[in-house]
Amino acid sequence: MIKVAPSILSADYMNLEKDIKLVDQAGAEELHIDVMDGTFVPSISYGPGFVKAIRQITDMYLDVHMMVQNPEHLIPAMAEAGADNIGVHVEATPHIHRALQLIKNAGKDAEVVINPGTPVEMIKPVLHMVDQVLVMTVNPGFGGQKFLPETVAKIAELDAIKKANGYDFDIEIDGGINNETVVDCYKAGATVAVAGSYVYNTEDPLTRIQALRDATK
Ligand SMILES: O=C(CO)[C@H](O)[C@H](O)COP(=O)(O)O
Numbered sequence: 001m002i003k004v005a006p007s008i009l010s011a012d013y014m015n016l017e018k019d020i021k022l023v024d025q026a027g028a029e030e031l032h033i034d035v036m037d038g039t040f041v042p043s044i045s046y047g048p049g050f051v052k053a054i055r056q057i058t059d060m061y062l063d064v065h066m067m068v069q070n071p072e073h074l075i076p077a078m079a080e081a082g083a084d085n086i087g088v089h090v091e092a093t094p095h096i097h098r099a100l101q102l103i104k105n106a107g108k109d110a111e112v113v114i115n116p117g118t119p120v121e122m123i124k125p126v127l128h129m130v131d132q133v134l135v136m137t138v139n140p141g142f143g144g145q146k147f148l149p150e151t152v153a154k155i156a157e158l159d160a161i162k163k164a165n166g167y168d169f170d171i172e173i174d175g176g177i178n179n180e181t182v183v184d185c186y187k188a189g190a191t192v193a194v195a196g197s198y199v200y201n202t203e204d205p206l207t208r209i210q211a212l213r214d215a216t217k
Pocket residue numbers: 007009010032034065138139140141142143144145174175176177194195196197198
């Protein structure tokens with residue numbers, strides 16, 4: 001069964017505490033927070049102050065996805081704000097190894113993220129040092145996009161490397177995930193599913209979280 005990480009990008013910001021508690025009570029394993037800087041991706045969302053405010057109202061595992069160019073400068077503030085996992089894109093910095101080191105040195109779980117157009121080859125040199133790998137299943141920047149099926153082969157490739165080397169990182173998927181698209185990703189080796197619009201753009205987030213689990217039993 002896959003672990004579920006609802007993305008608050010699609011939550012109701014005027015009732016955010018309620019929307020977070022809802023998915024917590026539904027047993028969601030992680031809370032996914034999309035940080036966008038307006039440079040690496042066109043959108044601007046939120047920063048460390050927002051993560052700090054969320055930290056104060058929940059004990060959920062905070063999975064911070066940084067869509068930020070040169071994320072190194074933000075890592076200390078994000079760690080201080082109370083993130084549990086910090087994800088950095090390999091495309092966003094020439095210093096991915098250093099960025100991951102910074103995250104580990106701050107005592108947090110380190111995650112490397114790859115875009116749909118980036119080969120797994122790019123992250124091979126850092127796979128020994130990560131707790132989680134995020135395979136983007138849409139191009140980052142917006143919620144509610146259509147799942148890209150060509151990304152599934154990369155999940156399988158990553159899973160094969162993981163098994164061959166005895167690594168135990170989680171493989172997370174993000175973008176266009178619903179009870180149908182999650183199935184092939186899970187079979188290919190995904191262990192954590194981010195879901196934004198599928199979970200929050202409905203009257204019944206709990207049923208949607210359960211549907212992701214039922215689809216991957
Ligand atoms: O990183 C993201 C966008 O860049 C979001 O986490 C993702 O898009 C979630 O939204 P949805 O499930 O609606 O596709």
